[in-house]
Amino acid sequence: MPPGNSAPRYEQEVYMNGLAWHKPPFTFQSDQWEEEARKVLSANSFGYVRGNAGTSETYNKNLAAFQRWSILPSRLVPSFKDDEGRELMADATTKVLGHELPFPMAAAPVGVQKIFHAEGEIASARATGGVGIPYVMSTASSTSIEDVAAAHDQGAKKNDKTPVRWFQLYWPSREHDDITISMLNRAKKAGFTALFVTLDTYTQGWRPADMDNGYNPFIHPDRVGVQIGLTDPVFKEHFKKKYGKPISEEIGDEYGITQAGGIGDAAREWTYTIVPGHSKSWEDLEFLKKHWDGPIVLKGIQTVADARKAVEAGMAGIVVSNHGGRQHNGGVSSLGVLPRIVDAVGDKLDVLFDSGIRSGVDIIKAIALGAKCVLVGRPYIYGLAIGGEDGVKHVLRSLWGDALLNLHLGGQRDLSEVNRDMLIKEDDLFR
Numbered sequence: 001m002p003p004g005n006s007a008p009r010y011e012q013e014v015y016m017n018g019l020a021w022h023k024p025p026f027t028f029q030s031d032q033w034e035e036e037a038r039k040v041l042s043a044n045s046f047g048y049v050r051g052n053a054g055t056s057e058t059y060n061k062n063l064a065a066f067q068r069w070s071i072l073p074s075r076l077v078p079s080f081k082d083d084e085g086r087e088l089m090a091d092a093t094t095k096v097l098g099h100e101l102p103f104p105m106a107a108a109p110v111g112v113q114k115i116f117h118a119e120g121e122i123a124s125a126r127a128t129g130g131v132g133i134p135y136v137m138s139t140a141s142s143t144s145i146e147d148v149a150a151a152h153d154q155g156a157k158k159n160d161k162t163p164v165r166w167f168q169l170y171w172p173s174r175e176h177d178d179i180t181i182s183m184l185n186r187a188k189k190a191g192f193t194a195l196f197v198t199l200d201t202y203t204q205g206w207r208p209a210d211m212d213n214g215y216n217p218f219i220h221p222d223r224v225g226v227q228i229g230l231t232d233p234v235f236k237e238h239f240k241k242k243y244g245k246p247i248s249e250e251i252g253d254e255y256g257i258t259q260a261g262g263i264g265d266a267a268r269e270w271t272y273t274i275v276p277g278h279s280k281s282w283e284d285l286e287f288l289k290k291h292w293d294g295p296i297v298l299k300g301i302q303t304v305a306d307a308r309k310a311v312e313a314g315m316a317g318i319v320v321s322n323h324g325g326r327q328h329n330g331g332v333s334s335l336g337v338l339p340r341i342v343d344a345v346g347d348k349l350d351v352l353f354d355s356g357i358r359s360g361v362d363i364i365k366a367i368a369l370g371a372k373c374v375l376v377g378r379p380y381i382y383g384l385a386i387g388g389e390d391g392v393k394h395v396l397r398s399l400w401g402d403a404l405l406n407l408h409l410g411g412q413r414d415l416s417e418v419n420r421d422m423l424i425k426e427d428d429l430f431r
Contacts (some may be wrong), residue, residue, distance in 0.1 A: 053206055106374070367418060
């Protein structure tokens with residue numbers, strides 16, 4: 001391809017390396033990433049990342065929803081040209097939450113990443129920084145806010161990218177507003193520019209896979225999933241007052257129970273602080289607006305009514321999401337409700353999407369149905385499991401390249417041409 005084409009460079013690299021009989025270390029078949037991860041993960045770790053709520057009804061609906069939409073390709077569409085007359089590939093740049101992004105994709109907030117790879121969030125942050133997409137950090141991370149920010153900057157600097165990172169909040173109960181403020185201040189100081197508030201995880205869903213394994217990573221006597229709390233000065237002071245001594249590395253008995261003050265006690269105390277068991281109210285959002293001066297995004301919206309309330313509450317964005325089917329069983333598919341929500345509020349705030357993205361074509365369909373940006377969760381965690389930082393980069397670059405090639409082949413030259421006119425419901429073709 002002539003210079004000036006933005007992608008898919010990854011595909012070109014693979015084929016050029018193949019001339020010297022060098023095969024890539026990871027598969028490009030996205031439907032095999034999950035199985036590759038299963039091979040290297042423990043039953044506990046794989047059960048946690050792959051597991052869903054109840055019978056997986058919501059999860060299955062998420063995946064099936066993408067199959068219900070088909071792309072109508074346009075032919076004989078001349079490519080756009082640059083100032084020197086060179087033909088270009090599809091331009092997927094976009095603006096989301098005030099940031100110019102090269103591609104409408106971000107890494108979704110996923111916690112406890114050290115159960116998938118020794119470097120955990122550090123590897124994911126470096127990878128997303130290097131690829132050039134936003135990283136959304138989970139409150140349930142096994143790495144501190146400050147260390148994730150440093151890794152993200154490191155990855156971006158190494159590859160001359162502009163780092164964009166957002167912080168996801170599991171919101172402590174209002175009696176712990178001081179802890180919430182401390183987290184927000186730390187995130188802001190560390191360069192996180194938007195706050196994503198997860199609404200559907202004030203208590204953990206009914207997850208049979210985890211229960212079969214008797215495994216909840218957040219209450220074990222270690223730092224997995226609770227490192228933000230164990231590095232937070234306000235939480236540590238709260239813990240010292242309650243237990244009469246600072247957090248120690250004492251592990252305790254076979255259940256992680258100590259006399260008081262051990263790391264197992266701290267893990268459980270932090271978990272019950274950020275997952276308090278009961279929901280906040282719409283009125284409580286005023287507290288966050290007071291203590292966060294950047295965009296606030298509500299993650300977990302599934303109805304038009306709640307989307308409209310988000311607009312009324314002055315939110316900058318929403319994520320149409322059902323937590324990938326991990327929390328509430330029997331719910332609607334996120335892709336199914338996306339068009340209705342976009343029609344209702346899409347011109348009033350940024351509508352992002354997650355739940356079910358498994359390929360570049362899935363990304364195209366979500367954008368065509370009105371999402372400004374998609375969040376990718378399980379796929380990049382599978383990449384983390386099979387290859388650490390390189391595995392995460394592989395998954396993200398694969399999804400990006402897959403999407404760009406399909407846009408180009410479908411005759412869509414930039415995201416303004418990615419809309420519902422290019423889609424049709426497959427079932428309608430057989431009426």
